[in-house]
Amino acid sequence: MAENGQAKIIDGKKIAESIRAEVAEGVTALKAQTGKVPGLAVVIVGERKDSQTYVRMKRKACAEVGIASFDHDLPADTSEAEVLQVIQQLNDNPDVHGILVQLPLPAQINEQNILDAISIEKDVDGFHPMNIGRLCMKGRDPLSVPCTPKGCVELLVRSGITIAGKRAVVVGRSNIVGMPAALLLIGMNATVSIVHSRTDDPKSIVQQADIVIAAAGRAHLVKGDWLKPGAAVIDVGTNAVDDPTKKSGYRLVGDVDFEEAKKVAGHITPVPGGVGPMTIAMLLQNTLDSARRSAEAQA
Numbered sequence: 001m002a003e004n005g006q007a008k009i010i011d012g013k014k015i016a017e018s019i020r021a022e023v024a025e026g027v028t029a030l031k032a033q034t035g036k037v038p039g040l041a042v043v044i045v046g047e048r049k050d051s052q053t054y055v056r057m058k059r060k061a062c063a064e065v066g067i068a069s070f071d072h073d074l075p076a077d078t079s080e081a082e083v084l085q086v087i088q089q090l091n092d093n094p095d096v097h098g099i100l101v102q103l104p105l106p107a108q109i110n111e112q113n114i115l116d117a118i119s120i121e122k123d124v125d126g127f128h129p130m131n132i133g134r135l136c137m138k139g140r141d142p143l144s145v146p147c148t149p150k151g152c153v154e155l156l157v158r159s160g161i162t163i164a165g166k167r168a169v170v171v172g173r174s175n176i177v178g179m180p181a182a183l184l185l186i187g188m189n190a191t192v193s194i195v196h197s198r199t200d201d202p203k204s205i206v207q208q209a210d211i212v213i214a215a216a217g218r219a220h221l222v223k224g225d226w227l228k229p230g231a232a233v234i235d236v237g238t239n240a241v242d243d244p245t246k247k248s249g250y251r252l253v254g255d256v257d258f259e260e261a262k263k264v265a266g267h268i269t270p271v272p273g274g275v276g277p278m279t280i281a282m283l284l285q286n287t288l289d290s291a292r293r294s295a296e297a298q299a
């Protein structure tokens, strides 16, 4: 626990801003060397409000750092074959270095078929089975690492928190956060456990953790008494709960009970303003890295 009995707040917004500034410098340098700018295609199917917000944020972030955006906004009743056709065009377009299909997709579209169709070189979300497979293997680096887990680790590293040799517990086992976060931490020499909806007594396992990544998608699941004093707590949850005092009628809360946890933890991320902004910063970084690889291959 911090000396004053309050955890140090990890400011994800500020850390993400400095990463975005680094990416902007990288884009300028690449343009000066090759005359090319990185290009990111963002594909969205349907009108889900939250997805539209995230896509808008991604496109704005691209514009701010000089990444060219290729927009594909498809109606909710688009067929799987039509989405696959768009992906094929983007795979073949040399100005596109990253392809992102916003998840979740409407029910008529098989998510796995779509993610498998994205060229591994352009898979800046890091969701292609080949990239995930490489993440599992010693000495086989993925071309891109999934943005949210990569952002969680970056928050730990940039906050001076040691990972090697520490006990980490990941709460949740989703393909896009929990599972890759656990793989990343193992690759950085942490001792990792995953707890999930079928785990018997998750509290007693989380209590052993020096590092907790909470990614279960359940508001305030992790209470203060689940935590080891001094633990570093990274909260991935963005759960909307009713709040009549807000104009929107809701507010976002994490998977961790922040008010309780901050009295026990050593470091903690807020929601909003923690992991969320890092997801987008990592996407920009992955896109720049992909464009650099493409320029090297052509040199």
Ligand SMILES: Nc1nc2c(c(=O)[nH]1)N[C@@H](CN(C=O)c1ccc(C(=O)N[C@@H](CCC(=O)O)C(=O)O)cc1)CN2
Residues within 6 Å of the ligand: 053, 054, 057, 100, 101, 102, 103, 104, 125, 147, 148, 176, 238, 252, 271, 272, 273, 274, 275, 276, 277, 278, 279, 280
């Ligand atoms: N293809 C993908 N789909 C989805 C991903 C992903 O990484 N790739 N992740 C999530 C959603 N997501 C990005 O797409 C995302 C979520 C949250 C934020 C964010 O900055 N949140 C802010 C709050 C924003 C608000 O007020 O609504 C915060 O936490 O501070 C960015 C991106 C699912 N789909």
